[in-house]
Amino acid sequence: MAQAAEQASQSKSMFLATVSHELRTPLYGIIGNLDLLQTKALPKGVDRLVTAMNNSSSLLLKIISDILDFSKIESEQLKIEPREFSPREVMNHISANYLPLVVRKQLGLYCFIEPDVPEQMSGDPMRLQQVISNLLSNAIKFTDTGCIVLHVQCAGDYLQISVRDTGEGIPAKEVLRLFDPFFQVGTGVQRNFQGTGLGLAICEKLISMMDGDIAVETEPGWVAALPSVFLCMACRIPHR
Numbered sequence: 001m002a003q004a005a006e007q008a009s010q011s012k013s014m015f016l017a018t019v020s021h022e023l024r025t026p027l028y029g030i031i032g033n034l035d036l037l038q039t040k041a042l043p044k045g046v047d048r049l050v051t052a053m054n055n056s057s058s059l060l061l062k063i064i065s066d067i068l069d070f071s072k073i074e075s076e077q078l079k080i081e082p083r084e085f086s087p088r089e090v091m092n093h094i095s096a097n098y099l100p101l102v103v104r105k106q107l108g109l110y111c112f113i114e115p116d117v118p119e120q121m122s123g124d125p126m127r128l129q130q131v132i133s134n135l136l137s138n139a140i141k142f143t144d145t146g147c148i149v150l151h152v153q154c155a156g157d158y159l160q161i162s163v164r165d166t167g168e169g170i171p172a173k174e175v176l177r178l179f180d181p182f183f184q185v186g187t188g189v190q191r192n193f194q195g196t197g198l199g200l201a202i203c204e205k206l207i208s209m210m211d212g213d214i215a216v217e218t219e220p221g222w223v224a225a226l227p228s229v230f231l232c233m234a235c236r237i238p239h240r
Contacts, residue, residue, distance in 0.1 A: 014075045020068035024061065031057045066198040069130075070181065073205045080209050085125035087159060087239075088113055091152055094129055098136050105140065108147030116154045121239040127206050128237065131214075132161060134199045135233045139165035142185070158212065158236040175216055179204045203235070212237035 034054040042050060072078035095111045102109040132150070139148045146166025153160050170185045177183045184197040207214045214235040 014071070014077070017068055017071035017075060017077065020064050020071065023064050024068070027057060027061050027064065031061065063196050066196050066202060069202050070198050070205075073202065073209075078209075080124045080127060080206075082122050082124055084120050084122055086119060087117055087121055087128075087152065088119070090125050090129050091132070091150065091161075094132050094136065095150065097133070098140065101140055102148065105144070107140065107143060107145070109150070110147060111150045112152070114151075114153040117152055117159065118154075118239055121159065123210060123237060123239075127210070131203045131206055131235060132163070134203050135163040135235075138199065138233070139163050139167070142170075143167040154239065155236060157238055159239040160234060160236045162217075162232055162234040164232040178216055179214075207235045207237065210237045 031054065034050055034057060037050050038047070038054065069078065091111055091113055095109060099109060136148065136150065143165045144167070148166075149162075149164045151162045151164070174183075174185055178185075179200050180197075181201040182197040183201075204214050212235060214233070217232040217234055
């Protein structure tokens with residue numbers, strides 16, 4: 001019975017992975033054409049429509065990519081591909097990618113890389129970038145004023161990366177569920193943020209596959225007269 005259930009679960013994950021992959025191909029074409037349109041001189045009002053379409057398409061691509069990655073992990077199709085890379089280059093690249101979004105929200109973004117961080121290390125830079133990008137994206141999404149701080153340091157044999165923000169925090173009772181698949185902060189009809197609720201679950205699984213760990217450091221706070229916590233997401237991966 002247990003074996004049959006496991007096979008059924010893997011079949012479902014493989015089906016979702018296949019469908020998600022097939023959906024991404026035409027979506028890339030749509031986004032590419034919208035990007036091309038944005039380089040043209042468009043009538044007044046049309047440019048805003050094209051931008052809105054591009055933003056919605058990009059969100060849809062992110063959702064499909066999350067489903068694809070989660071399905072691949074569940075069906076054991078996703079593999080970590082280690083190679084030599086520069087952690088400084090990865091962090092600087094991520095910071096540069098998110099700078100326009102931070103500027104748009106009038107926030108500060110600070111990246112601190114300690115001197116003891118090695119110039120080169122072995123790991124999967126693409127998956128590490130995916131994890132840190134997800135943590136940064138969440139921090140920016142839930143922060144309306146203040147700043148986000150990305151801090152990289154060595155902790156023994158581990159590279160420790162933390163993302164701290166000045167957002168309002170989340171209800172204390174929801175912290176333990178942050179890494180649950182499909183869980184979203186403030187779930188309900190009043191929820192204001194879009195997404196699948198898979199991002200942090202994927203981060204946890206990817207970091208685990210890299211022989212690391214990810215945790216939430218919290219500080220007490222209050223939101224709407226209810227106990228809440230301010231978050232600092234921290235992950236560690238071996239650098240030796």
